[in-house]
Amino acid sequence: MQNKKIVFLVEVAIFSSLAYLLDFLSFKIWAQGGSVSLSMVPVFFIAFRWGIKGGLLSGLLYGALQLITTPYIYSIPQAFMDYILAFTLLGLAGLVSGRIKTSLIEGNKSKLSTYIILGALIGSSIRFLAHYIGGIIFFADYAPEGTPVALYSLLYNGSYMLPAFILSSIVLILMVSSSKRLLQTN
Template structure:
């Protein structure tokens, strides 16, 4: 497997830290269980630039930083691993569309570029929120309103969070990447 260059490693670390800062400063809390944020944008940019590997490492690093800043003790070891380590690393699946985004960015094919961006953001968002959904059923279901199953509670709260964050990230990246293709095109 090809190793990442020093440039990639530095960019991954910086963009993971930017995601952490965005998440801490700008997050729209709709309720205690629903939060919409565009903090995934830097990690998704890395995934479009360096592929699944780079995006996964950036997401993993962001998750670890998040755990250090805001430790979670629900479910002891398993819940934080699921919701911070695995879930955040899964944002890297956005990179499945890295080649397509890079190709269309080089060609200047805006409609195909935006379609690739949206598809990649959707894959990364769903991959992350599947883990939040599972953790919601297992660990957070006890907070469901009376008469509502843990499954439905997690589906609604994580579904709204995922859809809101997906739409926000897709819009932002669809505005940024076409106007500044160098963000996803690499030299090293």
Template sequence: MRSTKLQPMIEAAIFAVLALALDMFVPSIKIATISISFAMVPVFIISLRWGFKTGFLSGLIWGLLQLVFDPQIIHPLQGFIEFVIAFPFIGFAGLLKNPVQKALNNNKKGLGIGIIVFAIFVGSVARYFWHFLAGFIYWGMYAPEGMDPVFYSFTFNSIAMLGSFISCSVVLVLLIVASPRFFIQKQTM
């Protein structure tokens, strides 16, 4: 008998690597220190397919991989906040897994899309809250002279969060329109 808990963990790891690959190899929009990409899409898919815990795990793996391959660390605690804490919080989108699964199983694609977009917003805000926090504590020294570090961090992280939220929403809406069953949890026996 196979463990039914193994499949979500394997998918979480694979999709975390996919998120890293998207982040490293697919061009993103970069404006000054702001980077907007759709690299969170794989973690959102896992979160909406398997729920919060698996999404949290996938985000954690992605954050740890970021530490290995592409860290921007100016202080150990900043690195911990932005990679070990922030990335797993994308998994908060998984708190809406059940309504998404119910809508898609009942062929209510429009409702499913609405819930998914809201879930992406929840996961994006949860992640970027930690970047905002690290931003004004550790990156605030890079704020233009006379600009409040909290305002600086809020502005830059809000732009990055909204841009990433919109790009991830567009990609996931296109995916759900093309194949809603991609989001439906299926366990092998």
């Protein structure tokens, strides 16, 4: 049991660091933050492998690394919302961890792909929601004159979150469907 806890902590740390490193290999869309990258893949992978607990912890560490090293800070509440909360919530992809593992055992690739996409959609959507609300609250001044702030935040955050979700889903499907053992924790 102790070994499993150590493996859990080490994997969470490694994959959180990998998420952070993958963000450097990104397509930057906006000067104030937001890019398309594979950085969500390691957090989703941990969420699928270890469940919500692993996913939330991995997202928290990834967000903390972002906040410490490459932040765009407007205020303390905005920093919390855009870095700690948004990235932690990626881990909610772990809600479908059990269904993904069951689909793998059954060899049902269609179900597997569906649940991987659903998990990535859950995590990405909730992260998007945190950024969207933060955009409305903290970045209203950046909206072009005459543009509703809610629309501006929707387009700004959606312009990088949607492609990042799609890219992450594709990579995760290819990764997880290649080997049943990838998600085994024993």
